[in-house]
Amino acid sequence: MSAPVRDATLPGDPPGGRRAVVIWSIGVAVYFVAVIFRTSLGVAGLDAADRFHVGASALSTFSILQLLVYAGMQIPVGLLVDRLGTKKVLSIGALLFTAGQLGFAFSPSYGTALASRALLGCGDAMTFISVLRLGTRWFPARRGPMVAQLAGLVGMAGNLVSTLVLARLLHGIGWTPAFAGSALAGAVVLALTLLFLKDHPEGLEPEPSPHRGAAYVRGQIAAAWREPGTRLGLWVHFTTQFPAMVFLLLWGLPFLVEAQGLSRATAGELLTLVVLSNMVIGLVYGQIVARHHAARLPLALGTVGATALLWAATLAYPGRHAPMWLLLVLCVVLGACGPASMLGFDFARPANPPERQGTASGITNMGGFIASMTTLFAIGVLLDATGDDYTVAFGSVFVLQALGVSQILRLRGRAARREREQLISSRIETVHVPA
Secondary structure, eight states, X not given: OEEEOOSSSOTTOOOOSHHHHHHHHHHHHHHHHHHHHHHGGGGTHHHXXXXXXXXXXXXXHHHHHHHHHHXXXXXXXXXXXXXXOHHHHHHHHHHHHHHHHHHHHHOOSHHHHHHHHHHHHHHHTTTHHHHHHHHHHXXXXXXXXXXXXXXXXXXXXXXXXXXXIIHHHHHXXXXXXXXXXXXXXXXXXXXXXXXXXXXSOTTOOOOOOOOOOHHHHHXXXXXXXXXXXXXXXHHHHHHHHXXXXXXXXXXXXXXXXXXXXXXXXXXXXXXHHHHHHHHHHHHHHHHHHHHOGGGHHHHHHHHHHHHHHHHHHHHTOSSSSOOHHHHHHHHHHHTTHHHHHHHHXXXXXTTSOGGGHHHHHHHHHHHHHHHHHHHHHHHHHHHHHHTSOHHHHHTHHHHHHHHHXXXXXXXXXXXXXXXXXHXXXXXXXXXXXXX
16 A cells, blocks of 8 residues: 655655754854854954064965865865764864864964964864755755755854954954954854754664775765766856855955945945845745745856946946945845855755765865855955056956856756756655555
8 A cells, every 4th residue: 555645745854843943053053153263354354464464465375275175175074974974073173163263363473373274264164064964864855945045144144243243352352362252152062062963863864874985985976076966056156155255254354445445344334234135135045946946046147147247336436436335235245145155055955865965065065165265366466466456356256257157057957957857756756655
């Protein structure tokens, strides 16, 4: 005897519920603190240049090294999450990024500060992929887009804390107390993870996957990469995330203060606007994609087009400084970059089976950080080469956007066909379940 499936929930799908929200919130809290630490340099860039006596290129090296470590760790972290589970990887990540933030607080020299940011980047790299995996283990698949967008929203709230709270602490109590004090948050989330986090609900343990050596690792990576949806997810993430990441992580404050003539306070308010816009648009994008799956690509490409248009209008403005209304619109549009980058995971997720989700998410998550790292470096070099000409330096944004859009357009047809094939196959397999 068999009975037709009448619910959107598939066999073995997690039930969600209040306990899922509590467990997932602990993982998201770790990510929240990681983002505070990651973006703390964005409000301390000018202070770091004075403290360590460095120029634009050397200053950008802080963020470049941090993102280089982050991007380089994504595939290993994805494999670790698939192998060890969320709790162990998040615990290691919290330990590392807390040590990195504490080291940055007490760094006496540029070299030790670089090492601390690298350690922070290593720990930070372990958080987001783990949170995505936690969401797939505790919530039904149909909730995936919204859960991912909410995770991104909480991350932007961490950015908001950096912009509002850490910036005030930095200029109120000084460098070492501000950074050392913030490191206490890392210790708190580490304790919560060790005490309360669980990888999955009872009775929904994943199939054990014994380690099979280097050949197994290569196979996992190759299988994920062969899926057009994984590659499309990477390029969507690559093209959408980096304009806002570069702006918030390092160059936004110097651009607004030095190129646009704003005070630090006003520049800080505009950075805050980017974060607030991100949080609102993230909720909107999550709702749209949850109800209309086909909206993923139009939303992503629309965000890229709007971002390019506003940057071009700001940089090409004929006056000495762009008007405030234009800077406000630019910051609102930049707020869409983070939610749009989350759409990359909505291409990779359905393309890969559960046992490969961490690896596929790691590949996807590399995209935006590679683009951010490249742009951070290009802007720093161009600023030094042109005598702080921000118009030329920020022109590098358009080069990477053009590259990313070309790859998205190349892969979209194959990814759509493959996703339709997999959807038909899964419906055939699950049309009947045991009564």
